[in-house]
Amino acid sequence: MNASAELSPPRLLPGKRPHALRLSRDDVIARHGLVLVVAFLVLFLLAPMAAIFVHAVQDNDGHFVGLTHFTGYLQSPALLGAVWRSVWVSVTVVLVSVPMAFVFAYALTRSCAPLKGTFRLIALIPLLAPSLLSAIAFIQWFGNQGVLKGMLGWFGLSTIYGAPGIILAEVYNTFPHALMILLTALSLADGRLFEAADSLGTTRWRKFFTITLPSCKYGLISAVTVVFTYVISDFGAPKVIGGNFNVLSVDVFKQVVGQQNFGRGAVVGLLLLIPSIISFFIDSQARRHLRAQLSARSVPFTPRPHRRFDALMTAYCALVCLLLLSVVGMALWTSFIKLWPYDLSLTLKHYRYALIESDFAPAYGNSLKLGAITAVFGSMAVFIGAYLIEKTRGLEFVRPLIHLLAMLSMAVPGLVLGLGYIMFFNHPNNPLNFLYSTMTILVLSVIVHYYTSSHLTAVTALKQIDNEFESVSASLRVPFYKTFFRVTLPVCLPAVLDIARYYFVVSMATLSGVVFLYSPDTVLASVAIMNLDEAGDIGPAAALASMTVLTSIAVCLLYALATRVLLMKTQAWRRTGR
């Protein structure tokens, strides 16, 4: 009955049996691409990290000194104090920022408060500002000559410099980060659960504790780790408003830039890496669960009007937005008045000084240049890298490696990455030494530092398009790169533009990653703000900070406009829907 006997099978000569398909030209190109991506991440992420490890056991002349730096560090009570201070300040910020963001996110997703879109936009503005801006603004509010200095006494404080200032500034800086994560977590709610609960006559509080909280548990965990890591490794705010309150991040800077003690700096850098790595693993676990929830089929929750609750939530959002705006507003105001508190008349002299007269005049232009170059090359590099991992074949062992490295970049604080860069690229024997103190190295460091979320954006976009495009092209004998340019890239254009905008905005604001890497020719706005503030030129510092925020806001608006026009022109197929 079995039909195999029907036909005599062709006799196949047992030949030599290779163990893989012969490589086509496509495969060869794709493999070279993959190797390039690995080489890039190894060279610009892994190698600098390794350099820190090496420096931690060397003296400044390159001799092996074992764990001397570690023991020296551990015996210094002043430095150990920095560890303790970093930790408790970070914990405090988490305790304020996350609940604050949670209620805000709750209001935006679960109430019928009016102006939700506006509230959301205002809440995200801190993302566009260098972390120094909030510190400067809080000094203006509460500093020695601050408008509200008197309020400090109510809380038993004598000065804003130190822990109180850092905490305030970091709450401002981390608020939108926590908010974005919690908004995602809360918007994943399954409306059917609430309908089921309602049909059983469940109270609002019971629903909150039995449905809402459990469903955004992982979002909360993720928000906590992100905020903690941000604060413990942030450098800008403590530098400006920290006064004598020494924390780890400032300590690294002092050791390396102040005392040229690279070994000690490396030790502190490694210390900073520990909480980041731990948070990274907790966070990646939490995100995995979050994604699992995302993929589950659910009916989105639509809030119903509830007058008292909605009014309460509106009031809360308005208050938070007012506070957030008062920070940017103060920075803006400071940049336009002559001399606080003696001469409040308006002037443009701070802008003139910051942009034309001071030693830091090129800074703003440099930041724009950095932003533009990073936006173009960063989005290209990230997207092509993600494409090669997701859509090509061969070199299977390399793909998880690239993915791991891409995720790891998030775990490395900017300050530590920058430290690694000087140790690695400034080494006289490194053939890449020529990169040191160029714009190129700044671009590379920013691309690598913000690789993770760009990579995830690209991967998500690529996963949404059909997996068989490459197989179809191969069967039609069209090289994969043609399909990449003709289909994949156009289809993913919104994601690519999104990555480009992200890179521009972070390039404008970043400080910790580049503070070790700039040269007089490549000084950046954020670095200039820090130096101007240090020199007491708080007006020009505020002017430059305001310029940075306004530029980023302008770019985001421009982006929104441009994508709308561009999408209308090139993505006509999208609107046809299905």
Add this chain to the structure above:
Amino acid sequence: MDMKLPEPVEGLSGQGLNIALAVDGVHKRFDNGFVALKGIDLQVRQGEMLCLLGPSGCGKTTLLRIIAGLETQTDGRIVQNGRDISWLPPVKRDYGIVFQSYALFPNLTIADNIAYGLVNRRKPKAEVKARVAELLTLVGLPTSGDKHPGQLSGGQQQRIALARALATGPRLLLLDEPLSALDALERVRLRGEIRRLQQQLGVTTIMVTHDQDEALSMADRIVVMNHGVIEQIGTPHDIYERAATPFVADFVGTVNVLPAVALGQDRFRVGRLELQCAEGCSTHAAGEPVRLYLRPEDRVAEGSLAGIPNRVWGRVGKVEFLGGSCVAEMCIEELDDQPLQIYFSLNQMHDLGVRVGHRMELALRSDRIRVFDAKALQ
């Protein structure tokens, strides 16, 4: 085994005459240790439509992807028209492929989608345009060239995917569950169309499906697979009427399974019943436990049953109404508690007065009962 085979499209030298594709001892073990295919041997004839049928995880899709060069076999060879393609990358092979997901390029027009492979071969523009128009007509969508895939229904999109795969005139067409994403009506309509096109063009086709109706209605031959091995290769009729294994009998169509004991001379005891089967239907010695497989329609219920073997009396327990036909669950005293599923057409239901509680006589067709070893069923 009488088979209607299309005339071979072209002659081939050597022993592989008429064979468009030969799969020889293909073995696939994935990196995680899962063995998807165990020594698959298969010959696909020139111009035939071959269906790989089986439950999910049986290895049918893996086999198709190996033929396409999208997966690599661990061992074994694949020869297409006399050319060993086992280790060629997909771009060097000669096939067109259609996926379940259509995989149409969403940002290109329908015409550009179909022309995708042609343009790359540097064909003159006019020629490409003519070929696209020809293919659009062929799949019955002559006016859709300027639309985008998003504007077409699922079935229309799959027609375009088919046109794109055929555009370059490949000698082998691979269809990977092409109808699974469509709704029921569209599915039946398109399955007729694909078959018509395939016969019209005479293109050798391998289709993967888990839907037995699809395989039975479209294929020249069906390859039933399970757990990485071929259970049976045969025409749809072979597969349905002469299932080679209990798995095939069970997977294709519905079947009553009766545990029985062989009595010798093609007689078997089931419960308190003694059944006669066709001569030479089994080699089981008396006393061996077996299983008898009987399809619900393999019974005689009309006219005089006198002289027909395997007559039983049963009472109608439950009736499931399916539209043009019904399945009655018959309780037969001699079979103790095991009910027997029996088909009646709607007309037979009326004519024979079949309804719940009705007692009637049936004869189980001895020529239709298949006998399998009791141990063979896992």
